[in-house]
Amino acid sequence: MKARAPRILMLGTAPEGRGGVAALVSVLRDGGLFEREAVAYVSTHREGGVFAKLGSAASGFSKAALACLRQRPRIVHAHAASGASFLRKSMLLWLARTAGCRTIFHLHGGGFRQFATVRSSMLTQRWIRHTLERSSLVIALSEGWAQFLRGFAPEARVTVVPNAVPLPRQGEQGEQGEQAEQAEPGRILFLGRLECAKGVAELLDAAATPAPRFPQLRLVLAGSGDLEAWRAAVAARGIGAHVELPGWLDAAARERELARASVFCLPSHAEGLPMSLLEAMAAGKAAVATAVGAVPEAVRDGENGLLVPPHDAPALAAALERLLADSALRGRLGTQARATVERHYSTEAVCGQLAAIYNDLAGVR
Template structure:
């Protein structure tokens, strides 16, 4: 029997979105599905996909709107969808979903899905832009067989803001490779590599240094804990790095805060931390808190998006209000005073991730959804192939 052909469409991606897509593609059953990813070349996602031997389709897709290039992307996708006989188009992120679904409509692709990874209503947007975006999404949703959200919070946002019917939305939680984060490491050597003093606990965050990640609130909380002998770690890079480094100087934290930039050995770094912090102002379901729990670390994170769905309050970590450095500092101070509680929360977190947030669980739920949608349309691999042959001959005639 022929394999079902899937085309994933995504904008330039790094961080959690990149890791989510790579894991989904890597672990999708190759005996049943033939997978290709359409994404821009010369970005971390494209480079990693090609290094893994995953089929790619280069497209000039930008993160922001660009009518000329977006039109070119749609044309490329339509041509590929027709020629390849693709059965399922699975778009990721709002920009990938815009061009991907338009192409799928034109190409009459049988099954269309869209995964929402984060809030699509940014607070800094003017109201007219939010309203326009909601209208476009509501229109395209009519041509989408299923919308996947990575948290129940995102599902509720789509229901309330876009008036998407609940039955059209499925929540599938992000998943991680738990085993990657359980290995023992030489913590002193990692501290030395990152120029962290040997003494004192390490409280760290891993994030793109952009406004939505709220790292400034992490630094402000650190300034409220000066009497503690704590080392603070900021892993990642981004447009705010220079201003955040300047803020450290203004707060008098030069000897306490270390910026590492982007790092590949995230599992080793997490293993060396005592507490992981995610101070975001908006999120979907961040992989970093799942990875921290898998590494056996208690988590303090903000009450945004799907974060409260991942953290069991008081058992695997603590959840605080966003943009509130005082509340964050109080939570951290309480944890630092109870070493046994830190260890207990870390162990609870490991168990929680294994039960609910593995890659296999995420992939199984996604592929079950593919199969269900194909069955709803009375399609099989052979049936789809036959229909597409008919469509192509009709076009040629």
């Protein structure tokens, strides 16, 4: 018997994998969007070695192409970033349009501006512009990204849908006072890929400054990457007693680390709208982040977090020292951070936005 055609075909990385797209897809699925809107999901990328990635890309591409051409869903919704991710998704969206489907290009990743304007040839730039302008809708994570896309591809129809994170119930996370009791003084948490582009080197430099004044300082660098190289970088700065490198954490371990942290820090050089930052804000943590990508639209300096320039270790150190020394400030920023997520980045709000978009593109009122 022929399988029932999905209303929505969604494309992206494996939900059980790592990174922002995987985290967002898991949130949307767990929030009930897939069931309510008849969404079928095809993974076109997963973590692993080169051959595993190639195999996953080939398998996902063929499954998605067959679904577009045979089942013809009403809408094909692709989560895409730069490089190979863009090329895979742009070809699948072209196939979907050929089959008569409406298409959504959902942009992730802070490196897309560089990819589209600097790293790509003129021919590739034309293909990027063509993909954006021929999509039924382009979704940006913030108004800043939307403005860039409208300037790069003037004929594109662009709207803003932010990332979403689940908001822990107060009964699960505890009242703000209980959260403060759970948090360990001086514990700073970083969640993300361990690489220079995430500002890890500057974070190590910044942590070395307040360490003598705050002997309880503990910097937790949680994420995948070359752990041995970063251990060597820690040793070179003489702060081995203050740094933990636990590697990549699953969801339960991330929650435990967030509960233990006094401060969250993400000093990236470029970003879209980082899921780890939103998760920390939802957990009521005071955050220090760099003013890149959509971060300044989520974090208002001095109101619900602290912002510093990218590549600026002294500014980062000053912000961290300020939070470590002032428990009242940490509590106020954490409370406002959670309220910000509740108002603008909750699962319910974003799933509702996507459902309205699907109905509009499918001609349902």
